[in-house]
Amino acid sequence: MRPNPINRAGSKNAFCPYYSDCLDRAVRRRWRSWDCSECTHKSERESLGCWRSGHDSELEYDLSGITLSGI
Numbered sequence: 001m002r003p004n005p006i007n008r009a010g011s012k013n014a015f016c017p018y019y020s021d022c023l024d025r026a027v028r029r030r031w032r033s034w035d036c037s038e039c040t041h042k043s044e045r046e047s048l049g050c051w052r053s054g055h056d057s058e059l060e061y062d063l064s065g066i067t068l069s070g071i
Contacts, residue, residue, distance in 0.1 A: 003041055010035025015045045 003018035005025055012034070013019065018041050026034045036042045 004039040005034040005036060006038060007031045008035045009033040010037050011042070012036050013042055013044070016041055017044055
């Protein structure tokens with residue numbers, strides 16, 4: 001099965017193995033946001049950083065337990 005992002009604001013799983021493919025698709029199609037709620041892959045991998053956006057300028061992140069280095 002292929003990833004199935006939808007052109008609308010919604011939930012995303014940043015730790016899904018297909019997240020980057022969906023991001024690339026959204027960028028190519030110039031979507032303001034996308035939703036993974038109807039994708040069969042939406043729950044793959046434990047979601048430590050799910051977030052929901054209304055608009056890209058209003059992103060909310062939950063990155064608890066994540067260490068960023070080299071920034």
